[in-house]
Amino acid sequence: MTLRYRAAVLHQAHTPLEIETIAAASIAPLDVLVRVRAAGLCHTDLEVIDGSLRYPMPIVLGHEAAGVIEDVGPAVRHLKTGDHVVLSWNPHCGHCYCCDRGLPILCEEYLAKGPRAVQFDGTCKARRANGEELKHLMFLGAFGEYCIVQEQQAIAVPADIPFDRACLIGCSVMTGVGAVLNVAHIGHADTVMVIGCGAVGLSAVQGSRLAGAAKIIAVDIDEGKLALAQRMGATHGVHANREDVAAAARQETAGRGADVVIEAAGNATAFRASVEAVRPGGEVVWLGKIDVNHEVNFRWGALMQEKRIRRSSYGEARPARDFPMLARAYLEGRLMLDDLITQRIPLDGVNAGFSALREGKVIRSVITFG
Numbered sequence: 346m347t348l349r350y351r352a353a354v355l356h357q358a359h360t361p362l363e364i365e366t367i368a369a370a371s372i373a374p375l376d377v378l379v380r381v382r383a384a385g386l387c388h389t390d391l392e393v394i395d396g397s398l399r400y401p402m403p404i405v406l407g408h409e410a411a412g413v414i415e416d417v418g419p420a421v422r423h424l425k426t427g428d429h430v431v432l433s434w435n436p437h438c439g440h441c442y443c444c445d446r447g448l449p450i451l452c453e454e455y456l457a458k459g460p461r462a463v464q465f466d467g468t469c470k471a472r473r474a475n476g477e478e479l480k481h482l483m484f485l486g487a488f489g490e491y492c493i494v495q496e497q498q499a500i501a502v503p504a505d506i507p508f509d510r511a512c513l514i515g516c517s518v519m520t521g522v523g524a525v526l527n528v529a530h531i532g533h534a535d536t537v538m539v540i541g542c543g544a545v546g547l548s549a550v551q552g553s554r555l556a557g558a559a560k561i562i563a564v565d566i567d568e569g570k571l572a573l574a575q576r577m578g579a580t581h582g583v584h585a586n587r588e589d590v591a592a593a594a595r596q597e598t599a600g601r602g603a604d605v606v607i608e609a610a611g612n613a614t615a616f617r618a619s620v621e622a623v624r625p626g627g628e629v630v631w632l633g634k635i636d637v638n639h640e641v642n643f644r645w646g647a648l649m650q651e652k653r654i655r656r657s658s659y660g661e662a663r664p665a666r667d668f669p670m671l672a673r674a675y676l677e678g679r680l681m682l683d684d685l686i687t688q689r690i691p692l693d694g695v696n697a698g699f700s701a702l703r704e705g706k707v708i709r710s711v712i713t714f715g
Contacts, residue, residue, distance in 0.1 A: 348378075351520050352471070353695045354479065356403045358396035361696045362363025362488070367405075367479060369491055370470045374420035377499050379430060382508035384487045385409035385515055385544075386698045386710045388611065388634075393482060394699060397636040400462045404480035405471065407488030407712075408434040409509045409516035421496045430499040430510075431515045431672070432492075432662040433683035434483035436465040450658050459483065488695060490714055500664045500670040502546065509689060509711045511680040513544065515672045516659075517709065518682065521548025521609065523660015523667060524630050525556050529605045536560040538594050538603040538622055539579070541610030542570035544685050544709045545632055547577055549607040551680055552576030558605075559598055563680065564590055564618075565610075569707065577681050585614075608633055613641045625650035630657050689713045 348369040353362040370379050390406045392398035414428040424430070436445050437452035444452050456467070462480030464470050470493040471479045479486070486492055502511055521544070531537060537553040539546050542565040553561045554577070562581045563574035571582035583593040594603045594712065602624035608615050611633025619629045620643060627650065636642075648654070659668075674680035687707035690698050698710035 348491060350490035351692060352404050352405050352486070353407070353692060354473070355394060355406055357549040358394065362394070362406065364693055364695075365473060367471045367473055367489070369493060370468070370472070372416060372418045372493055373466055373468075374418040375466070375495050376418045376466045376470075376493050377414050377421055377424055377496055378416040379412040379432065379492050379494060379499060380415045381410050381412040381487050381492055382489060382714050383411050383512040384712045385512050386544075386695070386712070387704055388702065390482065391699055391702055392634070395703075400460070400482065401480050403473065403477065404462055404482055405486030406482045406488055407483045408483040409512055410485060410487035410492070411502075411511035411515065415491070417496070421613065424496055424499055424501060426701055427510070428501045429504045430485060431502050431511050431664075431668045432485055432494060433498045433500060433515060433528060433662070433668070434499050435659055435662060435664070436484055436495050464493070465498075484693070485578065488692070488712065496638060497565070500668040502669055503676060504677055506672045507711055510675060511672060512711060513682055513709060514684055516670050517685070518548045518671055519559040519662050519667060520658070520660045520678070521545040522552035522555070522671060523662050524607055524632055524657050525549055525552030527661035528655060528657045529607065529628055529630050531556040531558050531605055534559050535604040536562065536594075536598050538564060538592065538606045539574070539582070540563040540585075540606065540608045540619055541633060542567070542574045543609065546607070546609035547574055547685060547708065549576050549579075549609055549632070550577050550579050553607075554675070555679065562594060562597060564593075571713075572709070573684060573708070576684065590618040594622035601625075602627060604628070611635060613639070615642050617643055617647070620647045620652060620654065623652055624689070625652065627652055629654045631655070632657060646687035663692075685709050686711050
């Protein structure tokens with residue numbers, strides 16, 4: 346019997362998502378059927394809605410999710426019905442040029458199929474009531490009561506972690522913490538500056554604390570977010586509309602600049618500030634995104650003196666390794682996820698949730714399913 350379920354579907358950029366009853370495909374041998382219990386609203390979803398990130402449509406958005414395994418394909422070996430899982434949006438083949446070099450985020454199959462908004466086996470896993478094929482954002486399409494993904498994308502985590510907290514691990518927390526623990530090189534005496542205190546930036550603040558940074562300077566234009574950053578481990582807060590960001594970094598480091606700057610704001614001003622604030626020989630990790638065709642200008646002198654600049658999309662995630670580690674860190678009280686959630690909303694509230702995200706009123710809105 347065909348499984349039918351409710352999902353949020355985007356038919357055209359700059360229009361609201363529509364809640365529809367859609368039909369799931371049959372699961373393939375390597376697939377698992379996940380009953381989605383919680384899904385976070387991310388800026389990447391918003392970029393698709395606002396038209397700066399272009400995908401074929403109609404499409405089911407949502408790529409930060411957690412749920413329960415409802416069914417497994419006959420070739421699935423490591424998951425079973427009832428497992429609690431966090432979903433990864435970075436499936437990879439494991440044998441292409443980039444996978445062989447430890448860069449699954451650049452997997453050739455992943456990069457070829459991702460823009461087509463199909464699942465990793467090249468097919469779509471849901472249809473509208475009229476039979477029209479639906480696309481899936483980032484190999485998931487998790488703004489629905491169910492989704493079908495490959496086994497490698499569903500990572501089992503302890504059942505003790507609530508779904509609304511667990512879903513954050515699938516994107517924002519992995520990106521922010523991973524940028525610090527997996528990408529940057531932070532020593533125990535180092536000063537880290539984090540520009541932008543949304544869900545990703547606040548996760549980077551916490552990653553810096555876990556890495557043992559001596560000073561953590563949080564930068565934002567929202568007093569509430571700066572206060573939250575300090576509760577999560579930042580030692581200093583800088584209001585970017587009132588203080589010079591680079592000068593603040595030098596003031597706290599005897600004039601040198603920060604050893605590592607994590608940019609998580611996603612605008613040209615933040616990109617420029619990051620390279621001005623880092624010390625000679627220091628490291629900059631860019632996490633934020635803007636339209637791919639947008640040009641950003643830099644003062645050439647800010648790029649000199651052996652500074653290293655790195656772009657990271659998913660914190661060099663190894664989901665099977667990192668997701669359970671992050672879940673344990675939460676359960677042990679070392680990773681604060683509760684305060685990242687500004688509001689919990691039903692699926693029908695998804696458009697209001699994105700309006701709040703667009704206006705900068707929330708850290709994370711999380712859709713919760715019964």
